[in-house]
């Protein structure tokens with residue numbers, strides 16, 4: 154009923170279309186008649202069929218090339234960011250897989266686009282909140298607003314450089330297309346569909362053999378037409394999936410706490426702090442009782458800062474600023490010896506650590522407490538995927554006491570051990586790497602005999618220096634996370650502002666009519 158009404162309403166438009174289309178359609182029909190009468194029809198049909206067949210491999214080739222070109226053109230967009238770590242990179246591989254598997258969106262149907270955006274966001278969210286039932290909803294409103302800002306900015310930049318003529322495209326054009334589609338789309342489709350079904354039925358009755366040939370070539374021509382818009386759609390689809398994926402990773406990894414301007418301000422504050430008296434990288438020393446933590450503080454400082462003794466000594470956390478000549482300024486935190494569980498004291502220090510320097514004695518056979526606390530820290534880091542975990546290095550102390558204990562004649566080359574002492578040192582490094590599940594290159598053997606010169610501290614400084622860049626990123630991340638916890642005073646001031654705003658709205662509300 155509705156359609157018949159629409160036909161009645163749009164009859165001038167229908168007549169106009171017929172007036173334009175009929176002369177050309179009649180040409181088609183007349184051409185067919187001529188072909189038929191002059192006995193060329195079967196030759197024509199065969200030629201059309203062969204050309205139609207050709208469209209299959211060609212369309213396959215064109216699609217493949219369009220996909221490859223979209224990949225190439227968006228090569229940079231497909232690169233993971235340099236400061237992403239393992240979890241972000243894993244999530245990014247999922248995003249790339251979705252981008253590869255997503256068929257180009259249709260220009261008129263928005264539903265597949267939304268479904269694909271949702272699938273991308275959910276895939277990323279699952280990486281960061283595997284336990285949460287509604288993993289995708291783990292963000293705050295300002296983060297979503299910031300996300301919208303970023304995606305718009307990035308898609309705009311790529312569209313401007315990659316889609317020809319995009320500047321000339323006005324919103325009014327799109328609205329016009331959409332309106333025409335809404336207005337005539339269903340009607341035109343019904344009209345076209347009905348007349349085409351009728352025509353095909355009549356054709357089949359009149360001449361079944363010819364009709365079969367025409368059906369086949371018609372299907373093939375249809376296919377060729379859809380290929381034409383493929384290139385632009387393939388590009389736009391890949392761009393959207395990648396940008397949405399990247400933005401989702403930024404969102405769920407917790408990097409999207411601050412806008413670029415806010416981040417620049419935080420960095421400036423951070424740099425200002427580094428220039429000031431204290432903001433060097435914070436190295437937290439953790440290890441069993443008498444492992445040599447305080448001795449290491451003194452050796453690194455090249456002077457006695459912390460009390461050292463064969464009996465349990467350090468009872469409280471103490472922080473020292475080291476400005477040894479020729480070495481980067483670092484802040485070193487000396488901790489009491491480990492207990493058999495993760496104490497709140499240790500955890501609160503780990504939360505504020507930019508680098509953890511585990512201290513273990515090479516002559517201490519019991520590694521249970523080290524492994525237990527280390528695993529607890531690993532579990533803590535895994536439970537806080539939004540935070541960048543501090544890198545862990547291990548100083549293997551007391552190597553001078555390894556067997557043969559009487560021999561101590563540094564230097565030793567443990568890469569190519571020539572003496573049994575050097576071999577014992579290498580075995581100790583390998584054993585501690587295995588039992589604590591650390592990589593060998595994160596372990597530096599050192600010695601600080603009470604009555605002799607410290608050994609291999611230069612190597613430890615060099616290893617620390619290699620890790621400083623990462624430690625600075627951890628520090629920046631820490632500052633960024635510090636930003637989101639709003640102080641009570643800040644909260645009170647915001648509530649006050651909101652209260653004033655609401656009151657103002659009530660007082661100045663225009664009188665209701």
Ligand SMILES: Nc1nc2c(ncn2[C@@H]2O[C@H](COP(=O)(O)OP(=O)(O)OP(=O)(O)O)[C@@H](O)[C@H]2O)c(=O)[nH]1
Nearest residue numbers: 443444445446447448462463465466467490551601
């Ligand atoms: N021979 C030798 N002795 C060491 C070495 N490192 C530390 N020591 C000695 O081991 C004892 C304990 O050293 P500390 O530095 O007090 O150990 P700690 O880890 O701070 O101990 P707590 O504060 O009790 O947790 C001291 O007598 C040090 O002189 C080393 O590499 N070789």
Ligand SMILES: [Mg+2]
Nearest residue numbers: 446447466467
């Ligand atoms: Mg100590």
